[in-house]
Structures are given as C-alpha cells and as structure tokens.
Amino acid sequence: MLKETRSTCCYCGVGCGVIITSEDDRITGVRGDPDHPANFGRLCTKGSTLHLTAKLDTRVLQPEMRTSRHSPRQPTDWDTALDHVADRFAETIREHGPNSVAFYISGQLLTEDYYVFNKLAKGLIGTNNVDTNSRLCMSSAVSGYKLTLGADAPPACYEDIDHTACLFIAGSNTAYAHPIIFRRIEDAKARNPDMKIVVVDPRRTDTATFADLHLAIQPGTDVALFNGMLHIMLWEGMLDQAFIREHTNGFDALKETVREYTPKMVADICGIREADLVTAAKWFGSGPSLSMYCMGLNQSIHGSDKNAALINLHLATGQIGKPGAGPFSLTGQPNAMGGREVGGMANLLSGHRDLDNPEHRAEVAALWGVEDVPATPGKTAVEMFDALKSGEIKAIWIACTNPAHSMPDLNQVRAALENAELVVLQDAYGNTDTNIYADVVLPATSWGEKEGTVTNSERRITHITPAVAKPGAARHDWEIVVDFAQRLEQRLGKANTLFNYLVPETIFNEHRESTRGRDLDITGLSYQILDTQGPQQWPLNEKVSTGLQRLYSDGIFPKPDGRAQFHIAHYKPTADKTDARQPLHLLTGRLRDQWHGMSRTGTVAQLFNHVDEPVISLNQQDMERRQIKPGDLVKVSNKRGSLTLRAQPSDEIQPAQSFIPMHWGSQFMSGLGCNALMPSAFDKISRQPELKHTAVKLEKVELAWQMTVMRNSNDMHLLEAIRRLLPGFDYASCGLYGRGNGMVVLQAAHHAAPDAAVIDALDALLGMTEGAPMLNYQDARRGISKRILVEPDVATGRQQVTGVRLIGETLAAEWLREVMTEGQFSDELRRWALAPLSAPPTGQRSRGKIVCNCLNVAENEIIDTIQMGADFITLQNKLKCGTQCGSCVPELKKLVQLHGRTAA
Ligand SMILES: Nc1nc2c(c(=O)[nH]1)N[C@H]1C(S)=C(S)[C@@H](COP(=O)(O)OP(=O)(O)OC[C@H]3O[C@@H](n4cnc5c(=O)[nH]c(N)nc54)[C@H](O)[C@@H]3O)O[C@H]1N2
Ligand SMILES: Nc1nc2c(c(=O)[nH]1)N[C@H]1C(S)=C(S)[C@@H](COP(=O)(O)OP(=O)(O)OC[C@H]3O[C@@H](n4cnc5c(=O)[nH]c(N)nc54)[C@H](O)[C@@H]3O)O[C@H]1N2
Ligand code: SF4
Ligand SMILES: [Mo]
Numbered sequence: 001m002l003k004e005t006r007s008t009c010c011y012c013g014v015g016c017g018v019i020i021t022s023e024d025d026r027i028t029g030v031r032g033d034p035d036h037p038a039n040f041g042r043l044c045t046k047g048s049t050l051h052l053t054a055k056l057d058t059r060v061l062q063p064e065m066r067t068s069r070h071s072p073r074q075p076t077d078w079d080t081a082l083d084h085v086a087d088r089f090a091e092t093i094r095e096h097g098p099n100s101v102a103f104y105i106s107g108q109l110l111t112e113d114y115y116v117f118n119k120l121a122k123g124l125i126g127t128n129n130v131d132t133n134s135r136l137c138m139s140s141a142v143s144g145y146k147l148t149l150g151a152d153a154p155p156a157c158y159e160d161i162d163h164t165a166c167l168f169i170a171g172s173n174t175a176y177a178h179p180i181i182f183r184r185i186e187d188a189k190a191r192n193p194d195m196k197i198v199v200v201d202p203r204r205t206d207t208a209t210f211a212d213l214h215l216a217i218q219p220g221t222d223v224a225l226f227n228g229m230l231h232i233m234l235w236e237g238m239l240d241q242a243f244i245r246e247h248t249n250g251f252d253a254l255k256e257t258v259r260e261y262t263p264k265m266v267a268d269i270c271g272i273r274e275a276d277l278v279t280a281a282k283w284f285g286s287g288p289s290l291s292m293y294c295m296g297l298n299q300s301i302h303g304s305d306k307n308a309a310l311i312n313l314h315l316a317t318g319q320i321g322k323p324g325a326g327p328f329s330l331t332g333q334p335n336a337m338g339g340r341e342v343g344g345m346a347n348l349l350s351g352h353r354d355l356d357n358p359e360h361r362a363e364v365a366a367l368w369g370v371e372d373v374p375a376t377p378g379k380t381a382v383e384m385f386d387a388l389k390s391g392e393i394k395a396i397w398i399a400c401t402n403p404a405h406s407m408p409d410l411n412q413v414r415a416a417l418e419n420a421e422l423v424v425l426q427d428a429y430g431n432t433d434t435n436i437y438a439d440v441v442l443p444a445t446s447w448g449e450k451e452g453t454v455t456n457s458e459r460r461i462t463h464i465t466p467a468v469a470k471p472g473a474a475r476h477d478w479e480i481v482v483d484f485a486q487r488l489e490q491r492l493g494k495a496n497t498l499f500n501y502l503v504p505e506t507i508f509n510e511h512r513e514s515t516r517g518r519d520l521d522i523t524g525l526s527y528q529i530l531d532t533q534g535p536q537q538w539p540l541n542e543k544v545s546t547g548l549q550r551l552y553s554d555g556i557f558p559k560p561d562g563r564a565q566f567h568i569a570h571y572k573p574t575a576d577k578t579d580a581r582q583p584l585h586l587l588t589g590r591l592r593d594q595w596h597g598m599s600r601t602g603t604v605a606q607l608f609n610h611v612d613e614p615v616i617s618l619n620q621q622d623m624e625r626r627q628i629k630p631g632d633l634v635k636v637s638n639k640r641g642s643l644t645l646r647a648q649p650s651d652e653i654q655p656a657q658s659f660i661p662m663h664w665g666s667q668f669m670s671g672l673g674c675n676a677l678m679p680s681a682f683d684k685i686s687r688q689p690e691l692k693h694t695a696v697k698l699e700k701v702e703l704a705w706q707m708t709v710m711r712n713s714n715d716m717h718l719l720e721a722i723r724r725l726l727p728g729f730d731y732a733s734c735g736l737y738g739r740g741n742g743m744v745v746l747q748a749a750h751h752a753a754p755d756a757a758v759i760d761a762l763d764a765l766l767g768m769t770e771g772a773p774m775l776n777y778q779d780a781r782r783g784i785s786k787r788i789l790v791e792p793d794v795a796t797g798r799q800q801v802t803g804v805r806l807i808g809e810t811l812a813a814e815w816l817r818e819v820m821t822e823g824q825f826s827d828e829l830r831r832w833a834l835a836p837l838s839a840p841p842t843g844q845r846s847r848g849k850i851v852c853n854c855l856n857v858a859e860n861e862i863i864d865t866i867q868m869g870a871d872f873i874t875l876q877n878k879l880k881c882g883t884q885c886g887s888c889v890p891e892l893k894k895l896v897q898l899h900g901r902t903a904a
Contacts, residue, residue, distance in 0.1 A: 171296015
C-alpha cells in the first residue's frame with residue numbers, strides 16, 4: 001500500500017520538511033514538503049537522496065554483546081543485553097559512585113530521546129556526566145548568547161534574510177552546510193541586488209565567492225576583526241546611542257577595549273586590506289544587519305569571545321529584535337536546539353536552567369519528584385574522554401554519535417575507549433569507527449521510523465511520525481533508555497516511578513511543563529497542535545496562539561535588569577601556532593554531499609560523485625614549492641598523529657594554509673582521518689574544542705605500488721569486506737561512485753607490492769578470478785597487472801564493463817570509471833587493456849567531478865560550455881545543471897566567474 005508521511009530531513013539544522021513515500025512498509029521516495037516553513041518544498045542534494053539511505057544492509061538490527069573484553073560480540077536479545085548493562089552500571093555506581101559512569105549523546109536525537117537520557121543521568125543516577133556532540137558544535141554559541149543577551153535563544157528567523165540590507169556571514173559555509181538557507185539568500189539577493197553580503201572565512205568557499213565582500217582573514221582572528229569594525233563604527237558615529245543607553249550595560253568598558261583596535265592594526269592581524277575592513281563596518285553599521293555564523297566561530301579556544309564580540313556589534317548598532325536584523329547562529333545538527341532546551345549537557349538543566357543555580361536545581365528536582373539533582377558540573381566531551389582514559393570514568397554509554405571519528409586528538413580518544421571497562425553503543429548503523437570499541441551494541445531506529453519532536457535553527461518545532469515500522473529488533477532511542485532506566489531503578493533499590501512512559505507524547509508533555517515561565521515557554525503546544533497547525537516557533541505559551549518570530553523586539557533581555565551585557569574580548573591566537581617545523585595551517589570542515597562520519601551518506605553512490613576521495617587542498621604556490629603535483633600522495637603530520645592522502649591544488653586556499661574535510665575516517669580510508677591531528681584544547685567558558693585549526697608539516701610520499709579497483713555493485717557487504725583491507729596499505733581509500741546501483745571503489749598505494757595472497761583474496765571478493773569473463777593482462781617485469789570484467793547486460797544483452805582491477809598502471813582509472821558508468825565496451829578498450837600503455841587512449845578525456853548531482857552534469861562539460869560563451873542562464877538552459885535542487889548553483893556561478901573571463 002502506498003503511504004505518505006510528513007517528517008523532517010535528519011541532516012542539518014535548517015530542518016527542512018519532507019514527505020516520505022512508502023510502499024508495503026518500505027521507504028521508496030522523498031520530496032520536500034511544500035507546506036513546511038523551513039523549506040517550502042525545497043531539498044538539497046542530501047535531503048533529496050534520503051530515501052536511498054533507507055536500506056538495511058549497514059544497519060544494526062539485533063543487540064550484540066561480549067562478556068569479556070577481547071572476545072568478539074555475539075548477537076543477543078534485549079533482555080540479556082539490558083540486564084547485563086544494568087548489572088554493570090549498578091555495580092559500578094555502587095562501588096565507585098555515580099560519577100564513575102557517563103553518557104555521551106547527540107544533537108541528532110529527538111527532544112524526547114534527549115529528555116529521558118538527561119533525566120536518567122541527573123534524576124535517577126545522580127551524575128551530571130551527560131554531555132553531547134553539541135559540545136563540539138554549538139556550545140560556544142550558547143555561551144555567546146548567555147554572556148550578552150542572557151539566554152540561549154537565537155533571536156532571528158529565516159524570513160529576516162528577506163528584510164536585511166547587510167548579511168554578515170562569519171565562519172559559515174552556508175552554500176554547503178545549510179544549502180536551503182543559501183537558496184533563500186540567493187532569492188533575496190536576486191530580489192534586492194542592493195543587499196550587501198559579507199563573508200568572513202579564511203577560505204574562498206562557494207559562499208565567499210557569492211559575496212559582495214570576502215574578508216579572507218587569517219584563521220582565528222575574528223575577535224580582532226569584530227573589535228576593529230566596532231572601532232570604525234564608533235569613530236564614524238554609526239552606533240545607536242539611544243539603544244546602548246536604554247537597553248545595555250558595559251559599553252564604556254568596551255569602548256576602552258576597542259579603542260586600541262585601529263584599522264591598521266586589525267588589517268595586519270587579520271591579513272586583510274584596511275579599506276575592506278572599513279567597507280564591512282560601514283555596511284554593517286547602516287543596517288538592517290543580520291549575521292549568520294557557525295563553526296568558524298564556535299570551534300575555537302576563543303569561541304565564546306568570537307560569538308560575544310559579534311553580538312556586541314548588534315547591540316552597539318541596535319541591530320537586533322527588528323526585521324532583517326540580529327545575530328543568528330546556524331545550528332548544525334537537526335536537533336541541536338532540542339538538546340539545549342532539555343538541558344542535556346553537563347552544565348545545563350531542563351528548560352534553559354543552569355546547574356549552578358540552586359533554585360533551578362530545586363525546580364527540576366520538584367518536577368521530577370526526586371530529592372535533588374547533583375550540583376557539581378559533569379564532564380564535558382573532551383574531559384569525559386580524558387576521565388575515561390585515566391579510569392575515573394569506568395563505563396560510558398554513547399548514543400547517536402561517533403566519537404572515535406568526530407572528537408579531536410583521536411589517538412587519545414581511542415586509547416580512552418580501549419581503557420574503558422564498559423562501552424555501550426546505541427546506534428542505528430554498524431559501519432562506524434566507534435562500533436569496534438563497543439562491548440554492547442543496542443540497535444536504534446532511525447530516520448523515517450521514529451516519533452518525536454525536533455527544533456530547527458529558527459526555534460521551530462516539528463512533530464514527526466514514522467513512515468515505516470521498526471526494522472529487525474531495533475527499538476526507538478527513548479524506549480531503550482526507558483527500559484534500561486527501569487531495570488536500573490530496580491537494581492539501585494529505587495521506586496519504579498521516574499520512567500513510566502509508554503509513548504513519546506508523555507515525555508513531550510513533561511518537557512513542556514519544564515519550560516513553563518521560562519524564555520522558551522511552550523506550554524501552548526501539543527502534538528495535536530503541531531499536527532493540525534504545522535511546525536511552530538518557541539516561545540508559545542498557553543496565552544498565545546502563535547510563536548514569536550523574532551525575540552527582543554521590546555528591547556528587554558533575559559538578564560536580571562532586563563539589559564543586555566556588552567562582553568569584553570581581546571584577540572588571542574589559536575591553540576596551535578605555525579612555525580618552521582609545522583609551517584602549514586590546517587583547517588577542517590564540510591563538503592556539500594557528505595554528512596559527518598558518512599554512516600548514512602556513505603551508503604549512497606551518487607553522493608560520492610562530487611568528491612570521491614579524501615584529499616588535502618593546498619594553495620598552488622605551496623604545491624609548487626614542495627614539488628607536489630595534483631594527485632600526489634602526501635603525509636600530513638604533527639605531534640598528535642599523521643595521515644596520508646592525496647594533495648590537490650585549490651583556488652579556495654590561501655598560501656600557507658590547507659584544508660581537509662572532516663568526513664573521512666577509518667571506515668573510508670587507511671588512518672583515522674583529520675581528527676588524528678586536531679588539538680583537544682578548548683574554550684574556557686564553552687568547553688568547546690578547537691576543531692577548526694591546527695598546524696602541520698607536509699611531506700611528499702612516493703609509494704612504488706599502486707592499485708585501483710572498481711566493481712559494479714551496490715552490495716554493502718562487498719564494501720564492508722574491502723574496508724577490512726584498508727589498514728594493510730600505506731594509503732587506501734574506499735567508497736562508492738556513480739548513479740543508481742553504482743560501484744564500489746578501492747584506491748590503494750603501498751611502499752612495495754603486497755603479498756600475492758592479499759591480491760588473490762581481493763580478486764576472489766570481486767569475482768575476478770581465472771575463469772571469469774575478463775581481459776587479463778600481466779607484465780610481471782613492469783609490475784603491471786590488469787583485469788577487466790566484461791559481462792552482458794541483463795536487459796540489453798550488450799557487453800558491459802562491470803569490474804576493473806588495475807595494479808601498476810592506474811592512470812586510465814578515471815576513463816575506465818566512465819566506461820563503466822556508461823556501460824560501453826569497445827575495441828579500443830580491449831586494445832588498451834591488453835597492452836602495457838600508461839595512459840588512456842588519445843582523445844579520451846574524463847568528465848571530471850559531477851557538479852550537478854541531480855542531473856548528472858560534470859565539471860568539464862560545464863567549463864567547455866562556459867568557454868564557448870555561455871553565461872549562467874545559458875548554462876542552465878543548455879545543460880540543465882542547477883535546475884533541480886539548486887545545491888550546485890554557487891559552484892556553477894563560481895565556474896562562470898573563473899572561466900567566463902578567459903573566454904571573453
Ligand atoms: N553537507 C553537510 N552539511 C552539514 C553538515 C555536514 O556534515 N555536511 N553538518 C552540519 C553540522 S553538525 C554543522 S555544525 C554545520 C557546520 O556548518 P559550517 O560551520 O558552515 O561548516 P564548516 O565547513 O565546518 O565550517 C565553516 C567554515 O569555517 C571556516 N573557518 C575556519 N577557521 C575559521 C576562522 O578562524 N574564522 C572564520 N571566520 N572562519 C573559519 C572554514 O574555512 C569553513 O569554510 O553544518 C551542518 N551541515
Ligand atoms: N575536525 C573536525 N571535527 C569535527 C567537526 C569539524 O568541523 N572538524 N565538527 C564537529 C561537529 S560540529 C559535530 S556536530 C560532530 C559530529 O560528529 P558525530 O556526532 O560523530 O557525527 P555523525 O556521523 O553524524 O554521528 C551520528 C551517529 O548516529 C548514528 N545515528 C543516526 N541516526 C540515529 C538514530 O536515530 N539513533 C541513534 N541512536 N543513532 C543514530 C549514525 O549512524 C552515526 O554513527 O563532529 C565534530 N567533529
Ligand atoms: S538543507 Fe539539505 S541537509 Fe539541511 S535539512 Fe534541508 S534538505 Fe536536509
Ligand atoms: Mo555540528
């Protein structure tokens with residue numbers, strides 16, 4: 001039976017509404033929900049391929065556990081797994097106290113899931129050791145808001161994009177990380193070409209290319225920039241003195257501070273032109289100005305200062321609480337906001353309450369019906385894994401996050417996981433880096449299967465309902481927590497009263513009660529209202545019928561005297577500094593089509609077409625100086641670790657800087673990924689680590705032996721088997737490619753030829769052994785071995801290349817990949833395959849990366865068309881690229897900018 005279910009996209013904090021189609025309890029399609037106010041029907045590349053992730057082969061569908069540390073895990077049933085975990089937790093708590101256990105959870109959980117985890121730790125066990133991946137993400141935004149405005153509430157909304165005159169984007173690559181917001185920005189700019197867009201980012205991202213002014217500051221220098229802008233606005237008389245006088249405190253002290261941030265000094269620190277600084281200040285000062293910011297500000301040891309220094313600009317100019325104005329932190333994860341609302345962090349309490357406030361603690365204790373909630377703050381992410389390593393924390397429960405991939409200084413984090421007495425992992429997927437450390441795996445339901453609520457970046461809550469039933473033995477996240485909590489209550493000799501929930505709605509209603517009278521009061525909401533009236537913004541209390549679109553319009557802030565507070569921040573450098581031994585800045589961040597550790601996006605072939613391998617991007621100058629050619633392998637290292645990967649020149653990167661995407665970890669490459677290198681140093685206030693920056697050295701690596709493997713298949717078990725080979729090579733990466741079923745890809749290089757048995761085993765996996773219908777060329781003297789599998793297509797009967805395994809001669813790999821994708825076998829290919837050539841036949845040129853993923857349009861076709869004179873519109877008309885989801889539009893415009901000029 002065909003069914004349609006309204007839900008939201010489970011990727012970023014834009015929180016787009018989706019309509020899921022399912023047939024006989026299987027998800028078959030997804031489209032944007034035209035009625036959802038976050039996206040009005042649009043979806044980006046990731047959202048529009050969500051249904052392709054709804055397959056079960058990489059999911060965990062059965063609880064698994066091991067009883068001794070190094071024995072393999074065995075499948076088991078829920079009772080056995082949860083009794084075991086409850087016994088171990090109870091034992092540990094009895095022997096070592098409540099702070100010997102910890103929960104590390106996630107901004108991708110639903111609010112109801114989050115709520116029960118928090119209550120389990122703080123209400124039942126009596127520990128504040130509950131922290132989340134939001135510590136790596138939004139924690140500095142939280143402290144920035146609280147320091148200045150008094151509460152953790154993004155005051156603006158998406159519609160403000162339509163009303164602003166100056167959009168100030170700092171440390172956010174909106175075009176990649178919040179694509180549907182970027183579509184709104186494009187629309188607003190098209191409607192109002194006078195609107196100014198400023199982008200502050202060391203890299204010339206697609207977002208920066210779209211801007212009227214790109215301030216390519218040196219990494220970590222944002223505070224100097226913001227102070228410098230305030231200095232100029234002050235000098236130019238652009239401040240709103242009445243607003244400062246009536247609604248703020250602390251301006252005089254701030255004035256003293258910014259006095260020294262002269263344009264000259266700031267331009268020097270930031271590495272930008274003085275004139276550009278002045279322009280930015282003038283645009284911001286004229287307003288209305290809306291700032292949007294993300295990890296480039298938050299992931300810093302001065303993240304709280306960076307956030308607060310930017311909010312200072314809004315307060316000093318009165319650019320807050322009115323249309324088109326305000327500081328707007330973009331949330332990363334789909335429900336980072338919900339986690340903050342329920343106070344699911346080591347220093348927070350339910351309903352935006354603070355742990356260090358005795359009244360707040362008493363209120364929460366009364367609500368839960370417990371004697372008290374513990375007063376001492378729990379361990380935050382980095383501290384939690386440190387304590388696990390030292391043995392202070394003995395048992396950890398990890399849910400909906402993958403710390404063995406996403407935490408900084410991974411060698412230490414992995415040592416901590418090794419050292420733990422008990423690691424419980426509650427995840428939906430099995431293909432994660434943390435999975436290998438788990439003693440107990442608890443299978444959770446995931447996108448399309450769950451019920452609960454999420455809050456997006458603009459404070460908007462959506463109620464989602466399941467499209468399909470729970471697969472296998474998987475359970476909902478909240479159900480797992482509730483079942484465990486009841487077992488633990490029993491073992492700790494407590495009454496069975498705290499976790500009597502049968503449906504998530506009961507949890508929501510309790511959470512709702514916790515917000516009564518608070519800044520985020522949602523006492524006027526219910527599941528029923530959300531279902532009938534659609535997603536709503538908070539606050540929305542009992543007395544009103546709609547939520548507040550924009551906060552602080554009355555100039556009253558949630559501080560004791562109702563006034564906002566200016567924050568004094570001085571510029572200080574990054575934790576790691578470059579020097580002669582580590583001369584390169586390394587930045588990290590996101591790609592358009594992948595999501596974090598790729599447990600979901602890494603199962604969709606199409607999402608590898610934009611970027612198919614982990615690379616370090618460098619400035620051309622740095623490549624030349626080191627005699628590194630595009631595609632050469634390099635070793636990137638610092639005192640914490642090292643990583644081997646390919647180097648590529650990029651016009652986005654400044655000299656002496658480099659960039660590695662955060663997505664590839666040991667599931668998709670040999671090595672741990674970029675977080676082997678990142679520092680765990682964190683901001684004193686927000687405790688958020690500096691995941692954006694470190695210093696590294698770079699050496700070219702020459703590996704004598706090279707291999708490329710491609711096999712038409714969507715069998716995740718083949719990918720899984722190939723994945724197990726990765727650690728055996730000095731360099732290796734694996735993944736998928738193509739469209740539809742696509743292919744499994746392995747690239748490898750090694751200092752010497754590996755054992756013949758390794759290759760034999762690989763050939764067997766690929767079904768490319770003697771007797772298979774393939775071309776087979778061996779030249780032992782030159783170290784060349786080529787195998788090309790040719791099979792008839794089931795539908796057309798035409799001969800088709802379905803597998804390639806090349807050793808020693810891999811230059812033709814890209815050409816062969818296209819032959820495989822297009823499914824043609826030719827005599828030319830036969831000639832090439834059976835001769836010791838080193839390059840693809842003349843006239844064969846690869847298409848390059850796929851820029852438009854929806855309509856499968858590649859970079860080289862686009863460049864050719866531009867060079868024949870096409871502008872952006874002609875390009876769209878001719879090739880249709882960028883006409884569906886629009887995620888590639890910024891890149892298309894950039895290509896027109898880059899190649900249009902040369903043609904003219
Ligand atoms: N495609 C995709 N989208 C995502 C995600 C994903 O995994 N994939 N994840 C989601 C999540 S959880 C998050 S938190 C968001 C993150 O969204 P963003 O923060 O927008 O993305 P990042 O690429 O991490 O970092 C943004 C930019 O910060 C810049 N930067 C580095 N150092 C500095 C600095 O010192 N100052 C300034 N001003 N900029 C700096 C980087 O060059 C980078 O371009 O994305 C969300 N959306
Ligand atoms: N170097 C560097 N490191 C970074 C960053 C960076 O910019 N640079 N960014 C940081 C940021 S902002 C973030 S948010 C983190 C993200 O880092 P992680 O939280 O580690 O990222 P994910 O891969 O999204 O992990 C989510 C996990 O939940 C599982 N999952 C999915 N759905 C469900 C579900 O419904 N229930 C359960 N129980 N599990 C589910 C997935 O399989 C996956 O294993 O990374 C941080 N690390
Ligand atoms: S912008 Fe893309 S990833 Fe983010 S919620 Fe919307 S569809 Fe999902
Ligand atoms: Mo994030």
